[in-house]
Amino acid sequence: MPLxxxxxxxLSPPVACHFARVTLEDGPMPAPHGQDFHELFLVTGxxxxxxxxxxxxxLPARSLCFVRPKDRHGLGGPASLINLxxxxxxxxxxxxxxxxxxxxxxxxxxxRPVTLALDAxxxxxxxxxLARLEEGPRSRLAVEALLLELHxxxxxxxxxxxxxxxxxxxxxLRAAEDPAVFTRGPKALAEVxxxxxxxxxxxxxxxxxxxPTEWINARRMAHASRLMTSTDMSLTRIAEACxxxxxxxxxxxxxxHYGTSPARWRRAHRxxxxxxxxxxxxx
Numbered sequence: 640m641p642l643x644x645x646x647x648x649x650l651s652p653p654v655a656c657h658f659a660r661v662t663l664e665d666g667p668m669p670a671p672h673g674q675d676f677h678e679l680f681l682v683t684g685x686x687x688x689x690x691x692x693x694x695x696x697x698l699p700a701r702s703l704c705f706v707r708p709k710d711r712h713g714l715g716g717p718a719s720l721i722n723l724x725x726x727x728x729x730x731x732x733x734x735x736x737x738x739x740x741x742x743x744x745x746x747x748x749x750x751r752p753v754t755l756a757l758d759a760x761x762x763x764x765x766x767x768x769l770a771r772l773e774e775g776p777r778s779r780l781a782v783e784a785l786l787l788e789l790h791x792x793x794x795x796x797x798x799x800x801x802x803x804x805x806x807x808x809x810x811x812l813r814a815a816e817d818p819a820v821f822t823r824g825p826k827a828l829a830e831v832x833x834x835x836x837x838x839x840x841x842x843x844x845x846x847x848x849x850x851p852t853e854w855i856n857a858r859r860m861a862h863a864s865r866l867m868t869s870t871d872m873s874l875t876r877i878a879e880a881c882x883x884x885x886x887x888x889x890x891x892x893x894x895x896h897y898g899t900s901p902a903r904w905r906r907a908h909r910x911x912x913x914x915x916x917x918x919x920x921x922x
Contacts, residue, residue, distance in 0.1 A: 641711055646726050648674040655779040657724040658772060662846045663687065663716025666772055671711040677725045677745050678706040681757075681765060685718030692751055696806050699763040705744040713750075720767050729779050733786065740790060749802075755794070756810045758817040778818050781913045807832060811839075812854070821858040822882030825851040859883065860896040867905040 660725040859881040879887035
């Protein structure tokens with residue numbers, strides 16, 4: 640029977656969360672434990688050895704994990720992390736109030752907890768938000784403010800992934816949402832995955848039915864569409880910002896994804912708000 644940690648041993652009203660900066664030493668992995676609270680941890684240095692629900696994984700710096708009460712896990716180092724325990728009643732009302740949270744992070748029904756690979760900007764924003772919580776009152780209001788900032792500002796909406804993916808592939812795909820990765824092409828994917836290009840290509844075909852290049856180009860075109868509607872950048876600069884050096888190649892890729900040219904797509908989808916054009920007078 641695993642050890643079960645109880646939130647009442649760490650929290651007492653009106654305190655709604657427990658904050659800790661933790662250093663994990665290298666050594667034998669502890670036995671997995673259960674808990675009756677939600678737990679968030681951000682790896683800030685080293686690599687966490689994570690025993691979770693009967694499996695093991697290595698979580699490098701900038702990994703963010705959302706552990707639920709139903710999970711059984713243990714942590715080993717050498718690594719450093721920020722750990723946040725949240726009273727169960729502090730989260731119970733959030734998903735009812737904000738249905739878009741259902742199925743995400745703490746509210747996932749997956750066999751393993753949601754683990755995200757943050758980019759440098761996201762990790763920095765989260766670390767600063769956690770520092771504000773560390774220095775202020777650890778009330779239910781403060782916890783809710785942190786979680787809402789995390790879900791609406793820090794974490795970009797991420798596309799759904801097929802179930803049953805290997806952990807390393809899920810982390811690679813999440814990392815591929817970062818412009819610092821997808822702008823460098825399939826080579827960057829292989830570096831993030833720690834796999835050879837050939838092995839990566841086979842895994843993509845097996846699990847996703849697409850090549851790494853096709854996956855990367857989909858990310859690039861989505862990024863291009865966002866830049867077209869939110870900036871005044873020229874199409875040439877947008878192509879460069881997506882890691883595509885040749886304008887003709889950018890035009891071809893964009894048309895293949897959206898069925899029209901970049902210029903036509905931009906005219907159809909960009910709407911000026913600050914100084915909107917006056918409607919043409921009717922004759």
